Amino acid sequence: MKHFPVFLAVEGRRIVLSGGGDAALAKLRLLLKTEAHLTVFAPAPAAEMIGWAAEGRLTLHRRAMEPGDALCAVLFYAANENDIEDARTSAIARADGALTNIVDNLTDSQFITPAIVDRDPVTVAIGTEGAAPVLARAIKADLEARLPVVLGPLARIGKAFRKMADILPMGRVRRDFWADYYFNAGPRAMEHGGETAVQAMLDGLLHRHRTAPKRPGHVAFVGAGPGDPELLTLKARKALDEADVVIHDRLVTPEILELARREATLIDAGKEGFGPAMTQDEINRLITDHARQGAQVVRLKGGDPTVFGRLDEEIEAVAAAGIGWHIVPGITAASASVAAIGQSLTRRTRNGSVRFLTGHDMAGFADHDWRGLARPGEVAAIYMGKKSARFIQGRLLMHGADRTTPVTVIENASRPDQRILSTTLDQLPQDLSEAAISGPALTLYGLAARAAQAEISALEQELA
Ligand code: SAH
Numbered sequence: 001m002k003h004f005p006v007f008l009a010v011e012g013r014r015i016v017l018s019g020g021g022d023a024a025l026a027k028l029r030l031l032l033k034t035e036a037h038l039t040v041f042a043p044a045p046a047a048e049m050i051g052w053a054a055e056g057r058l059t060l061h062r063r064a065m066e067p068g069d070a071l072c073a074v075l076f077y078a079a080n081e082n083d084i085e086d087a088r089t090s091a092i093a094r095a096d097g098a099l100t101n102i103v104d105n106l107t108d109s110q111f112i113t114p115a116i117v118d119r120d121p122v123t124v125a126i127g128t129e130g131a132a133p134v135l136a137r138a139i140k141a142d143l144e145a146r147l148p149v150v151l152g153p154l155a156r157i158g159k160a161f162r163k164m165a166d167i168l169p170m171g172r173v174r175r176d177f178w179a180d181y182y183f184n185a186g187p188r189a190m191e192h193g194g195e196t197a198v199q200a201m202l203d204g205l206l207h208r209h210r211t212a213p214k215r216p217g218h219v220a221f222v223g224a225g226p227g228d229p230e231l232l233t234l235k236a237r238k239a240l241d242e243a244d245v246v247i248h249d250r251l252v253t254p255e256i257l258e259l260a261r262r263e264a265t266l267i268d269a270g271k272e273g274f275g276p277a278m279t280q281d282e283i284n285r286l287i288t289d290h291a292r293q294g295a296q297v298v299r300l301k302g303g304d305p306t307v308f309g310r311l312d313e314e315i316e317a318v319a320a321a322g323i324g325w326h327i328v329p330g331i332t333a334a335s336a337s338v339a340a341i342g343q344s345l346t347r348r349t350r351n352g353s354v355r356f357l358t359g360h361d362m363a364g365f366a367d368h369d370w371r372g373l374a375r376p377g378e379v380a381a382i383y384m385g386k387k388s389a390r391f392i393q394g395r396l397l398m399h400g401a402d403r404t405t406p407v408t409v410i411e412n413a414s415r416p417d418q419r420i421l422s423t424t425l426d427q428l429p430q431d432l433s434e435a436a437i438s439g440p441a442l443t444l445y446g447l448a449a450r451a452a453q454a455e456i457s458a459l460e461q462e463l464a
Contacts, residue, residue, distance in 0.1 A: 019079030223330015251302025359385030406448035
């Protein structure tokens, strides 16, 4: 972030602008929405400016700016449409202590003005650091369409009612009241009888929420998917929106944690490699303790919670404590990995079944039906298989698997740093963590990336 967005208190403060043409007018139309005192310096002001001055909405000086003219100003705009005059006036304003902006000159400006969606007192500021004004305009139009015009009055009435609503206990109860007001009861009352109806409805709404039975604690076991936030389900998004506490594992990316409700407590219960950082018992206790206190808990697991996630142990602990729960499935690493290489997990003429294997279990390297896997056409998605690559390779070759069986390792599937390693069973690096694969990686046994496959067959034709 080269520019940090803030909302500046301008009520009763000075904002100074230099310029009398179109650029100045465009800025003034925005600034006139504020409660700041506006002062304009323009030797040849546009007619609108003279009108605004006559209405007392700004102070107009029909001359060029001089040192001292921007004293005590919080902001200064140079809108002279003349580089030399812009540089001169902004130097004056800077010396006078104001933050300066030169219209359409990003590099010489100390601040820039965002695109604004105005539902006063709700304002949305959109910035692209000057990179894409088109994008800012598109986002603005999108938000304008989405935010009802009544949001402004609702927020104003709501603000005046805040003190009354403080009798509700902090946290969920109070939040539910406000959510009901802004998204349900408020807009409905506004539609039927305008602002007076909104005012009249508030006491009743408060009473209803005060006497409503308390929502009990609950645990949602939510799949976070392989890492790309766009691969979250809508239900996962909703659960994150409503969470009081989010207990996540190490696979969950920061981009996804960003989506949790801002007030939610985030707890990293990450486990690493072979040894857990937090024991399963500790995690179970953490989940049940929070839910017992009435929290809406999201237990957020990478991929799908039902795949190699020790989900059952957690469910049993929660159920034993008499707490309600449900599962929100997610996209598992195997699905993201085959998508990355353009393949299917099953294929009619190749494999009618697919196995999900773990490279290691509690006891160390995990044993599997190697004989079955060694047959031609078999496909397996191997989770947690980085350290066990050599062990798996050895077992499969021992049971007669074809040495040239394709093996594809997908690291960081679905993430910006995704990498694909295309190899064969006999060439598979023995320890993938030593083959510079540091992120989570899934090994697809029996599948090659489609492009690589095409290359190989081209090569075979050449050799034939
Ligand atoms: N529940 C998860 C799996 C947890 S086990 C799921 O459904 O995906 C952890 C293993 O998942 C990792 O060791 C790795 O093999 C695999 N994995 C998880 N996310 C991955 C990703 N983005 N890319 C590749 N492999 C991943």
